[in-house]
Amino acid sequence: MPVMPRRKRKQFYVRRKVCRFCVDANLPIDYKDVNTLRQFVTERGKIIPRRISGNCARHQRRVTRAIKQARLLALIAYTPQVPIT
Amino acid sequence: MRRYESVWVVNGDLPDEEVKSAIDKFSKIISSQGGTVVGLDEWGRRKLSYKIQGTIRGYYVLADFAGTSETVKELERNYRIDDRIIRYLTTKKSDKVNLEVLQSEIAARAKAAAPPAAPPAEPEAAAPVEAAAGDEATAAPVEAAASVEAAAPEEPAAPAKEE
Numbered sequence: 001m002p003v004m005p006r007r008k009r010k011q012f013y014v015r016r017k018v019c020r021f022c023v024d025a026n027l028p029i030d031y032k033d034v035n036t037l038r039q040f041v042t043e044r045g046k047i048i049p050r051r052i053s054g055n056c057a058r059h060q061r062r063v064t065r066a067i068k069q070a071r072l073l074a075l076i077a078y079t080p081q082v083p084i085t
Numbered sequence: 086m087r088r089y090e091s092v093w094v095v096n097g098d099l100p101d102e103e104v105k106s107a108i109d110k111f112s113k114i115i116s117s118q119g120g121t122v123v124g125l126d127e128w129g130r131r132k133l134s135y136k137i138q139g140t141i142r143g144y145y146v147l148a149d150f151a152g153t154s155e156t157v158k159e160l161e162r163n164y165r166i167d168d169r170i171i172r173y174l175t176t177k178k179s180d181k182v183n184l185e186v187l188q189s190e191i192a193a194r195a196k197a198a199a200p201p202a203a204p205p206a207e208p209e210a211a212a213p214v215e216a217a218a219g220d221e222a223t224a225a226p227v228e229a230a231a232s233v234e235a236a237a238p239e240e241p242a243a244p245a246k247e248e
Contacts, residue, residue, distance in 0.1 A: 031174070032092075032147070073092055073172050074143060077134035 017054025021062075029062040031069035037076060041067060045079045086121075086151045086182040093164060094172040097130045097142025104144045107169045111160065112148060118159045120152030123187060124194045137171045151182045 021027050031037070040048050040055075040063050047067055050060045070076040095107045108127065115122050128145035137143070150156075157175055164173040 031176075069174055069176070071134075073094060073145075073174055074133035074135055074137060075131075079135075081135065 019054060019056035019059050021059040022056055029059065029066050031066040031073070031075070033066075034070060034075050037063070037067050037070055041076060043080065045077050086153060086184075087180055088123075088149075088151050088178040088182050089157060089175055090178050091115075091148045091150070091157075091160065091175040092145060092173065093148075093170050094133075094137075094143040094145055095169050096138070096140055096171050097133075097144050098140045099144075099169060103169060107167065108146050110167070111146075111163065114160055114163055115148060115150050115152060115156060118152065118156040120150045120156040120160075121187060121191075123149040123151065123190055125149075140171070143171060149178075151187055 021029060027036075029036070040053055042048060047064055050057065053060065053063075055063060067076060071078050093111060095104045097104075099107075108125070112122055112125055126147040126149070128147065130142055130144050133141050133143050161173065161175060164170045
């Protein structure tokens with residue numbers, strides 16, 4: 001029986017993401033600031049999770065809130081109009 | 086008195102006079118209900134991200150004001166009554182209002198508005214929304230999808246080869 005070589009453990013480079021709103025305290029989170037909010041939304045209009053965006057909990061809550069407010073005012077789409085195929 | 090900020094969206098398909106009267110009406114409501122309008126910021130006609138009541142254009146107005154909860158209550162009641170308003174959002178900016186600061190802000194606003202009063206070339210009128218009636222295919226939302234989905238964890242280690 002051939003001995004299976006011990007599988008090498010996958011190496012992850014965990015690059016610690018930092019919350020950019022914490023880094024720059026002047027960066028506002030505002031429902032009117034559509035360009036900033038777009039960065040936290042996927043093409044399909046979903047809110048990017050904290051795990052990916054790297055925001056801290058407090059700022060993620062604010063971003064989420066701002067996105068939802070912007071959606072209400074039709075500044076950001078809830079969902080793309082043209083279906084992605 | 087609290088400091089509030091209210092955005093309302095007037096149906097963008099209405100003629101300018103209608104839009105103007107809607108703006109006047111609501112700023113008057115604020116002042117008549119014991120509020121003080123600090124600034125009225127018209128964003129102009131914008132394309133909506135999705136259709137609301139069959140229209141794809143909206144005229145956005147942002148009012149920064151100080152008032153009481155009664156002011157907001159009355160304002161929002163009127164938003165709901167008026168058919169020209171398709172969306173609104175009122176947010177509280179602060180719980181306390183310093184009247185002196187308020188006055189100085191109003192003065193600063195007035196000052197900022199005064200000098201460029203000479204060349205007030207309507208920027209909204211100069212750049213009309215070209216999206217005509219054909220809204221189906223032509224008005225595809227070309228939203229630059231600025232996705233920051235980077236940061237997918239890289240896996241440089243090749244998957245371990247089986248023998």
